[in-house]
Amino acid sequence: MTELEQKIQMVNLAKSLFERGYTVGGAGNLSVRLDENRILVTPTGSSLGRLTAERLSVLDMEGNVLEGDKPSKESVFHLEMYRKDPKCNAIVHLHSTYLTALSCLEGLDVENAMRAFTPYYVMRIGKLQVIPYYRPGDINIARELGERALTGKAFLLANHGVVVKGSDLIDAVDNTEELEETAKLQFILQGHKIRYLTEAEVKDLENRGK
């Protein structure tokens, strides 16, 4: 894909997420690794429903702005994840309703906030680690995500939202949608006795993914 095609893809996927209610107002940010020295990221304060290709921010790996508007305040954690995980080529951060609701619960298992009850969750995500609460934009979010970057695909930011990686932007968006749907199911199932997948069933799915 050319750089312009990557920018247009980001605008279109962001609009699609916005129009389907995965994000509202100015919340959330997306990024893509353009090459080993640069990333594309959504501008700070922008609605994901109204991005334009010319205004998307292009940064070098030190965070210097090379093109476009002032970048997301979270570009620090996006950059840190790209630096730590060479296989990560795209990142989605949203305040989607059910995952954000989950992120506000007390007593979550910080190693895996959502135990598997559907195969697709295991196949696409695996586990959902929890990063403690820090104010949005805080450097500690970058530090914590950087430390765990190689240990998972998706992370809840406590009392805030979710961060999901992908091999490209379509993969990161698909992973995010699957995760949000799983969180929604978990809330719908509250009060019912869930049959969780057994350890053997989870292992079998993990092995088939290898």
Ligand SMILES: O=C(O)[C@@H](O)C(=O)COP(=O)(O)O
């Ligand atoms: O929650 C926040 O403030 C940020 O994490 C966010 O989602 C939007 O920030 P910008 O990308 O700087 O607009």
Ligand SMILES: [Zn+2]
């Ligand atoms: Zn946020």
